[in-house]
Every structure is written in structure tokens, then in C-alpha cells.
Amino acid sequence: MRNLVKEIGKKFQNKPMQERMSIAALISEQAQKVGNYLVVVGGSAVEFYTAASYMTKDLDFVAKDSYRIAEIMRGLGFTCQVGNYWTHPDTAVIVEFPTASRDDVLEGDYDKVLQVETDYGTANVIGIEDIIIDRLCGREFWHDKNTLPEQLILSHYDEIDFAYLRQQAAYQLIDRTLDECLDRVERYR
């Protein structure tokens, strides 16, 4: 059997974002074959939406169902050593299923999920609005001092559903943080 992870690692030696997305697509395709659905969330999604301006080491997934995840990962050559972290000898990418024990917990809307096609299949990436809300929550509750929400809004301004963004911000009790962020964004536009 072809070691596709090794092939991806070799092909995208100096392109970590492409490597991560291709591995994400490979795993997602395998999951889809058994009726599961994976969504790329967290840092990897931010990395994609900022075209690798922001970089991460992990590849975080939310699985609609934890069904056969371990089997798929082992089949691709990954091993699980600690918690939900999966590693592979031919790549530095660490795959994490933060919510593997809880099914269907995407912090966002499945209808907003975008598909990213690669040569190794299609990866599903959390919607831009939901990842902005996630980073704003980080700013509000974890005191993250970064400008990722501004970067994401400015890069995707024309595609963002601002009504949904506001609705989600209100739901997460971060409306004021969003308003401050949008004020800052306007200064850059």
C-alpha cells in the first residue's frame, strides 16, 4: 500500500500549509468513505484563511462521529501516543481530535463549512465567521493578544456574513469584543 503521508511530506517539504491541508484531505476522504465527516478547526483553519501568514504545528479536527477514527488513522500509518494526538513517522504534522469523545460538537454552523480541494482529496474547513468568533473568544476569555480576528476579517471582508457573525458574537457574549474588533478593522480599510 502506498504511503501517502510520506508522499505528501516529500512533495510539500517547504510548504507546511499545503502539507497539512493535503493530510487533512486524505484523512477526511477516508472518513467520508465510512460515512463520517471531519472538519478542520483551530490553528490549521486560521493558517489556511491567512494563506500561511499564521502557522501552526497541529492539525485539529472535529469529527461528526468518533466512529472508526482510530481505524482510519492506524490505516494511514498514524499512531496515538497521548490522548487524542496522532503522530506519523514521515511527517511533523500532529493530528488532534480534540472532541473525539464527544460527537458532533463543531463550534459553528455546518452550512458555513468550506471545502478545500487538494490533489489528495477534499478537506472541510470551519467557516470563516466561526473561526473569527473562536479567536475573539480566545481574546475575551483567554486574553490572547494577537490580531488574528482583524487579519481574518480584512482578508475575507467581502465574503463574511456579518449578520451571522454578530448573532454568534451575541450568543457567545462577546458582542463588545466584536464591535471593538470591527472598529479597528474599519481603521485599516
Add this chain to the structure above:
Amino acid sequence: MQKRTLELLPEIQNNLTNMGTQIREIRLRKKITATELAERVGISRMTLLAVEKGTGTVAIGIYAAVLHALDGLDKNLSKLCSDNNNRRKVNLNEWADNQYAMQRNMPVELRVAERGNHKYRSATEEDALIYAAVHAWNNAIKTGWIEKRKGGYRLCEI
């Protein structure tokens, strides 16, 4: 043991020479002789002349002591390192170019040539990060590295 000599970049040496000249001008305006100022500071006249020439090997403490003797001008020294409330001024395009080149493993000169000869703007580090991300995304779309598709994107090889 051989004595090590300090070789300064011409730009640094120019700055020191300018500072030395200014120190000399202040001293002359105050009508203080070199011997008098040297005595006040507690250094030799030769060392003071080295300060006024902007010699790079003179200790910063001596520069500070000379400035102090000229009506407490050493207070301004600390302002040299002030970073304007932690919002360090950086050259936005230069910074964005470095980031862009580093991430794509390409020489920064190539990136500058690719981008063209735009005028550099000054911005804070925070601004630079924001602009760099927007720039990276727009560039990825423009070059076709990330291609827009219905319902998502396609990662292409370029």
C-alpha cells in the same frame, strides 16, 4: 595578546561623529574649554577630544558623563531606547517582504523585485502583521496558489 579593534558600520560611525560634533558645539556655546570640561568629568583632555570626534571605542559611561556635565543632557540617553509605548515602528513593507519570503523559502531580494519598487510605509508591528496577512491572502488568490471554487477553494501547485 593582540588588541581587538572595533570596526563600526559607516552608518554607526556617522551617528557617533555627529553626536561628537554636537557635544563640541554645545561646549563651545557654553564657552567651556576642553580642559575645563575634561576636569569636570574627571577624564583626560585626550579622552574628551576622542568623545568630540565620535570615537567608537570610548565607553558609553564616558559619553554619558560628558553629556551630564553639559547641564544634565544624559537624561536624553534613555529616550533613545524608548519604544513609544511598546508600539515599535517598523517598516511595513520590509517586514511583510521578509515574512513572505521566509514562509516561501525564497530570497527576500526576489520578493522585493517581484513586488516592485513601492514606497515603504511606516507602521507598527501590529499593523504590519495585519497587512501581511491580507497581503498574503490576496497574493495567494492573485497567483492562483489558492483558487476560489463554488463552495470553497482549491489548493494549487505553483
